[in-house]
Amino acid sequence: MEVLSKNVYSNFMLQIAHPFVKWAGGKTQLLPEIRKHYPQRIKKYCEPFVGGGAVLFDVLQKCRPEEVLINDVNVELINTYAQIKNNCELLIQQLSEIQLKYKNQSLEENKILFYEKRLRYNELKTNRNDAENIEKAALFIFLNKTCFNGLYRVNKKGEFNVPFNNAKNPLICDEENLKACFELLQNVQMKAGDYSACKNFIDSETFVYLDPPYRPLTQTAAFTSYSENQFSDKEQIELGNFISEISNKGAKVLASNSDPKNANKEDNFFDELYSNFSIERIRASRMINSNAKKRGAISELLISNIASVF
Numbered sequence: 001m002e003v004l005s006k007n008v009y010s011n012f013m014l015q016i017a018h019p020f021v022k023w024a025g026g027k028t029q030l031l032p033e034i035r036k037h038y039p040q041r042i043k044k045y046c047e048p049f050v051g052g053g054a055v056l057f058d059v060l061q062k063c064r065p066e067e068v069l070i071n072d073v074n075v076e077l078i079n080t081y082a083q084i085k086n087n088c089e090l091l092i093q094q095l096s097e098i099q100l101k102y103k104n105q106s107l108e109e110n111k112i113l114f115y116e117k118r119l120r121y122n123e124l125k126t127n128r129n130d131a132e133n134i135e136k137a138a139l140f141i142f143l144n145k146t147c148f149n150g151l152y153r154v155n156k157k158g159e160f161n162v163p164f165n166n167a168k169n170p171l172i173c174d175e176e177n178l179k180a181c182f183e184l185l186q187n188v189q190m191k192a193g194d195y196s197a198c199k200n201f202i203d204s205e206t207f208v209y210l211d212p213p214y215r216p217l218t219q220t221a222a223f224t225s226y227s228e229n230q231f232s233d234k235e236q237i238e239l240g241n242f243i244s245e246i247s248n249k250g251a252k253v254l255a256s257n258s259d260p261k262n263a264n265k266e267d268n269f270f271d272e273l274y275s276n277f278s279i280e281r282i283r284a285s286r287m288i289n290s291n292a293k294k295r296g297a298i299s300e301l302l303i304s305n306i307a308s309v310f
């Protein structure tokens with residue numbers, strides 16, 4: 001297998017990089033609206049809740065910031081970003097082997113393979129042995145491509161527990177996209193933990209995009225279990241204070257969240273929390289719901305101290 005060069009924006013950039021995993025609340029469909037709030041020039045970029053990275057890869061390709069910091073509370077997600085950045089060749093090799101095996105087996109055999117790999121992933125997740133980080137990243141991507149609806153969900157023990165999706169021919173190893181992501185990530189610093197760890201990086205020259213766990217519209221709609229941490233109204237208020245603090249430092253800030261008024265027209269939670277910011281309501285499709293009839297367009301919030309450029 002070829003050795004990948006670390007010359008940023010090489011020929012692989014002819015392939016437009018996009019998120020390498022499906023992620024709850026991914027922003028690919030909303031990029032046209034989000035782009036309207038990009039500053040004219042982005043020297044520094046920070047994303048404290050990077051998730052699948054739709055906005056990250058868009059900013060990296062369109063704006064070419066000089067300094068970038070991404071963070072997420074999901075340690076295994078950040079490990080996967082790090083392995084794409086530092087060990088892409090070996091990661092592709094492992095994913096290619098899994099994909100070849102999957103392709104040559106029956107669906108029933110692949111179901112067995114899925115649960116074997118899920119068990120192995122949870123063992124690696126518990127062991128936290130750095131020597132196994134490449135394998136763990138390969139399993140992270142494999143499970144995302146072959147689990148139900150591309151969800152990342154863990155139980156109270158922190159174990160990944162999403163079931164098999166019965167996919168017949170999923171693209172487990174998207175080699176060209178992984179190489180394109182590799183090129184873009186060379187200039188990116190990475191942290192795994194609480195968003196507040198980004199504070200020292202953020203200054204008046206920084207554009208910050210925040211896509212936290214959304215405030216659920218109803219109790220049954222709550223989905224905050226992509227890590228072992230919860231994100232209640234208390235955490236939303238703390239985040240609001242953080243956003244005000246970095247805004248006062250002169251940072252350009254854009255944040256996404258759910259619109260409580262979808263469920264209750266009298267719910268002014270975010271209107272009050274972000275009363276000093278511009279709040280725009282945009283339409284978005286809700287894709288993650290066990291009942292397909294309940295998937296559809298709803299209102300979401302874009303909270304910003306940046307005037308729209310359109």
